[in-house]
Amino acid sequence: MQYREFDITIAPDGTVELHVKGYKGKSCLEAMKVFAQIVGEVKSRRETSEFYEPDEQVQYRIEQKGT
Amino acid sequence: MSCVCILTPVVIAAWPAFSAAVVAAASSLGYELVSDKARKAEEAVDIEKSVRLDLAQSELVTDQLGRDQRLSVTRDGVTITFSRDERGRAALCVAGTGQDEATLRALGEELGHRVVQQYVYQKLMEEMRSRQFVVVDEEVDENHAIRLKVRHWN
Numbered sequence: 001m002q003y004r005e006f007d008i009t010i011a012p013d014g015t016v017e018l019h020v021k022g023y024k025g026k027s028c029l030e031a032m033k034v035f036a037q038i039v040g041e042v043k044s045r046r047e048t049s050e051f052y053e054p055d056e057q058v059q060y061r062i063e064q065k066g067t
Numbered sequence: 068m069s070c071v072c073i074l075t076p077v078v079i080a081a082w083p084a085f086s087a088a089v090v091a092a093a094s095s096l097g098y099e100l101v102s103d104k105a106r107k108a109e110e111a112v113d114i115e116k117s118v119r120l121d122l123a124q125s126e127l128v129t130d131q132l133g134r135d136q137r138l139s140v141t142r143d144g145v146t147i148t149f150s151r152d153e154r155g156r157a158a159l160c161v162a163g164t165g166q167d168e169a170t171l172r173a174l175g176e177e178l179g180h181r182v183v184q185q186y187v188y189q190k191l192m193e194e195m196r197s198r199q200f201v202v203v204d205e206e207v208d209e210n211h212a213i214r215l216k217v218r219h220w221n
Contacts, residue, residue, distance in 0.1 A: 001221070004219050008214070010191070012210065012211045014076040014078075015076065016073070016187060018071070020070050022069065034198070038191055038194045039191065041074065043074065045071070045073075048069055
């Protein structure tokens, strides 16, 4: 079963740094929104290289074989 | 990693949740709770200096209009009283004898920040539990930051 991992650091002044791991593409933004709703407001955001990979989707490629 | 973000806390809480955060924060900094009776006795005595602060980005929600909601903690001759101001924000009054205004302000800011940290921590833990997130590791580092490693299974 697949899991997603989050590293959360709550600074002494209450500011939260959140690392969202294991998502590809923009799906991590949805996870980030959940935490933003709980904590408060997004002050800044930085995407990593995984963010620019294709969004997680199931893709089918159909090839027609010659007869 | 997919993305990294910084979240600014907004404290919107009912008094019981807020006072729980105050108690936890005060305890972590070595403050003790002051009973209502002792607080009223202290208020009757002349305090040399006091500084008033408020927690920005805070709103204390209450349906108990007119009820005196105050919580005081004390350490080394300094008493910090938390209350809800007329705008609904969390306010702190830092009073002491023998300390200058800058020291009182610094103490108030330190405790105020720690209260926000505890509020965010308690709210995160409660919400993550309800959404079936699992905390696999938790520690407080040397800078007093709380570090959590959390997993969520699909």
